Amino acid sequence: QPAERVTLQLKWVTQAQFAGYYVAQARGLYRAAGLDVRINAGGPDIAPPQVIAGNRADVVVEWMPAALASRERGVPLVNIAQPFKRSGLMLTCRAETGIRTPADLRGRTLGVWFSGNEYPFLAWMARLGLPTNGTPAGVRVLRQGFNVDPLLQRQADCVSTMTYNEYWQVIDGGFTPQQLTVFRYADQGVATLEDGLYVLESRLSDPAFVARMGRFVRASMQGWDWARQNPDAAAGIVLDNDASGAQTEAHQRRMMGEIAKLLDTTGGGRLDPADYERTVQTLLSSGGESPVITRAPTGAWTHAVVDAAR
């Protein structure tokens, strides 16, 4: 029986953030499940919902805010699995600026990732009562590029970082953890769900597709489980798949270690509806000029696939 084709679109460039999928691929877990999986790397300019709408992928890795936004824009994505339980997003500040608590942020310059990733930040600021429109009583916001340069070059007091990536670039830039103040969005109660697996709603009416996705999710979660237990080997597999040849082994090992802390492989990737509700509430309370979603979505997740995977 020939293997069935599945194309997976990642959210970002090849790195340990996606180790589970590369491991499942490299260790033949997909093949064993009767699947021929193609993994396409992403990048800062790649919007996975656009890719899936253009029929260039069967399933995508996406953050929930962007996935919900695409639902409102006519691309009805549905979450079929959620390997990442916790958010790795944080705001990292230079301690010498005197920032100790969220209240110290008033009047500071902050680097923020936009492109749909700004909503947790906006929700947080709304909760703190800090305007983000540049008034002196609030904070000054910069659209942060792909790296942490604004912090190293003192153009910003704080920048956005992921626990598993940019934070370590700050450390590599010559800072010790003691010289940094770190706010985790999870700790501030404004975390949103990150890397989940999404498919187009229309295809879920096809039982064969649901079954195929079930096998895909199960194999992927096995991959994640293996990666969590063998971080160094998993980092090696990621490096083997890096076409740009720009990643370093040390950085990927460290990243794999941090990623492992965000995972929840016990439920087979089952989404916790409470996490979902918290994400929606955070997004709806964020305000901003162009809200990412204007009303609570319906039908944005399903357990049908994880159930089929058992």
Next chain:
Amino acid sequence: MAEPVIAARDLSLVFTTRDGPVQALSQVNLDIAPGEFISLIGPSGCGKTTLLRVIADLERATGGRIAVNGRTPEQARLARDYGYVFQAPALFPWRTILGNVMLPLEVMGIPRAERAARAKAQLALVNLAGFERKFPWQLSGGMQQRASIARALAFAPKLLLMDEPFGALDEIVRDHLNEQLLKLWAATGKTVVFVTHSIPEAVFLSTRIVVMSPRPGRITDIIDCDLGPDRPLEIRETPAFLRIAQRVREGLRAGHSYDV
């Protein structure tokens, strides 16, 4: 008189420009018989070039009628009835002298072997044998002008239209080419329409001289030039020659205004 090669009736041409219309030709009546050598002479801007261009179908008359070999100028042009020599040589810089002279033959689909032979013969006629492989800019102005004459002769048109072909040449070279042209004309019986600024040149070459005057461009005089077919250079010092020259000069002066 045989059927005229060129027959113009009340020919007129108005250029429309931004500043308003410019009357370049007005009420031109002219018959040219086969084998004639006609010179057009007149002050700058009187419409000599324009008249030649109308004959060649490079400009469309806005009034009157004109026939070339009994047909419209366009039909005559498509039938390749005439050869045209412009005031400047207009050689293509990326072609050798031979290549330039062969160009009309190429356009007209004449077989390759014949092309080269005919072009070489014409180059010899204008004293350019040995310069076939040179490029135009390797020749002096006079030589370039001669090459352009060879090019116009290459496909042996029965009618030659020449617009101040010898304007840029010094007196000695000019005399020489005048003699050559006269010989060619006598030998082949071509019809020639020739524009010039030089009175002696016009008198030396022509069977008839057409004097034009500007604003609007019209024919003021047509002077017969019956010096016979055999004209050595020395004829220019004879009283008959000087008399005709004087008549042309007077005709010219009459139509002249210094502000042109």
Next chain:
Amino acid sequence: MAEPVIAARDLSLVFTTRDGPVQALSQVNLDIAPGEFISLIGPSGCGKTTLLRVIADLERATGGRIAVNGRTPEQARLARDYGYVFQAPALFPWRTILGNVMLPLEVMGIPRAERAARAKAQLALVNLAGFERKFPWQLSGGMQQRASIARALAFAPKLLLMDEPFGALDEIVRDHLNEQLLKLWAATGKTVVFVTHSIPEAVFLSTRIVVMSPRPGRITDIIDCDLGPDRPLEIRETPAFLRIAQRVREGLRAGHSYDV
């Protein structure tokens, strides 16, 4: 004889080009007294322009000596000793005719009010009154050339260098300007060095005619032209005139080769 305006001794000039050196002038010896009208005549490429440019310090001689008003050509140029009329009009297309004629006065720092008055007077002299506000391209070739002559006269230089100034003009206009130039020369006592291709023009205008020959460019004959200061156009039919013209023609023909 007063101190010569131009004194050339064994003057020579070699251009170094890619194909090797080109001897443009060789062993030129020439004295020009104040108030003389000297014509340079000779076949194309014999070095007439080059000689004029050496006098004007637009080219540096590679051998021999030359003095202009007893100084080096450079000193003479910096002292604005001469006016130069080029073969082409070289008018600036972004300036009106008046603006073009005022250009040298502007460069030489003459007050604004005086500039316009002097330029207008010169334009009147060459029959261009009424065309002050036109741009060069709105004028015919002949009018442009006259404007460039007015420009050279505007700052009243004592020495005029003119390189085929009347080459592009028709016979009538040319005759007219020849007369004007002769009048101006007689009235102001300027020294003129004049290049031409036309033998009658050279004889009509000059006190002396310098005949040159190419390869290498050298002076082959200097012909006195003692027709007196008063020269109506009709003088061109007199035997004295024709005799000088014949001498020039022979001198020219001697140095001529057809392949130039």
Next chain:
Amino acid sequence: MSRAVLPVLTVCAALVALWYLGAVWMNWQLVADAQARAGAAPDLAEMVRLTLAQPRPLLPAPHQVVAELWRSTMTLPVTSRRSLVHHAWVTLSAALAGFGMGVAFGVALAVAIVHIRALERSVMPWIVASQAVPVLALAPIVIVALGALGLEGLLPKAIIAAYLCFFPVAIGMVKGFRAPDAMALDLMRTWSASRGQVFWTLRLPASLPFLFAGLKVAMAAAVVGAIVAELPAGAQAGLGARLLAGSYFGQTLQIWSALAMAALLSATLVGLLGLAERAVARRMGPRA
């Protein structure tokens, strides 16, 4: 030729000297901060040495860039994904494909415009407007849209490169095809030459200088286009991917070496076009 060598070398030397000064000046704060955090107080010479040897400088010193270039081209097998040669090749192939398509389209457009007057009036303003559209903004959309049509790999990148490089070619060739003067065109008319004959024997040869000027600009544009197209193509491989990855991981040296490689690539290609131009000019008369 040799007359140009000394001035170019001098200006190069001046630029390199300026660059070193700039490197010291721009990296000073970085080093000073790091030293202060470490509690050290180095002397001037040590400071300068450190500013020129930063692993992640604000502005790397020239020798650092050269060393990085050397390391990533010469010390690795060219097939390795870490070899800059490999990435240069990926970019080069897309750039050349795009260049070919863009030049073909630009020339065809110019031919059509020269022969159909209505086309110039109606289409030309839109072509100008099209060049004011930021390609980088459209690149991701183009790549996805083309992907939806089943086109992927080299082709989308080449199309973006072609989009950037057809414009200078088209503009130049319209000028070039109209370069023959009126007299030459009249001459062809007196022989009642066909449009095709006028094109092949007159317009085309007369347009060659414009063609080469346009080709050179287009070549540089094609390289830029290929690099731009690599950013959203998933940062897989190519100089664009290296730039992006370098930027993403704050690897200044990697950015600069990719940049230097890109400049080297374009300069070489443009130089080759210059040689071709000379060869053609020599065939068309050795004056040039």
Next chain:
Amino acid sequence: MTALLALAATAGFAGLIAAVHAGLGGAALWAGVAAAAGLAAWLVQRLGAAPGEGWRGLAAPLAFGAVVLALWEVLVVGLAVPMVLLPAPSAIGARFWLALPLLWQDFVQTFLKAVLAGYALGCGAGFALALLADRVDFLRRGLLPLGSFVAALPVVGIAPILVMWFGFDWQSKAAVVVAMTFFPMLVNTVAGLAAAGALERDLLRSYAASPGQALWLLKLPAALPFLFTALKVNAPLALIGAIVAEFFGSPTVGMGFRITTEAAKLALDLVWAEIVVAAVAGSAFYGLVALAERAATFWHPSVRHG
């Protein structure tokens, strides 16, 4: 006749658009598109071939643009292309209208601040260095070959570096614009200053004119056509440069900022509205420079003869 044709084409497209919004599709759609497009091509051909000056000359490009928009609308709606791939012109128009204040803010930030400042500085610096190179032959021969080398550096490469150097606000975007516009101006000005004829130079030499006088009276006027070529090429270039530079870090306003962030949020209608602003601003900028060119180089043959 032309008016009739225009009427017919307009009616045809209006009907077609109404039909597709009502759910027309399949073979009928293609037949309608083919008929309307044929009619429109004929119309554009007629308009383009008719002589026209000034405003009348705009009829052809406007008609062509309208036809492209209409076809776009019909095909996108008729084939039900998802908005995230390509929004319909009607959707873009509606969003444009709603987002007008936002678009204006972005326009001020990107165009009025970064583009204009960078354009003026870049063109000015290129011009100044060209003047210097014209006086110092050594510089000219040394700079020009390097110029083509540096001009080959991709903007996308230098933009992150300049953001790193000049900060997040419009200054770093202006720096990118300077880098992009500098070399075209330098190269063109150097060529332009060399364009004055030898005869004209000799004329001024015969007047013993100073170098300054020669520059002001001859070389600069003669260089104007070249200067304007650079100014025209640089106009759209400057805009693209500023927008692209914003992709690499910016404050939370600007055309490039909006395009990337909204594209990631799949608000493609807003992205396209921003692209429309860019295309219109770029074309208008180009048009203004072209008008100035016509006025300043009225004497040049290419302008004189239309």
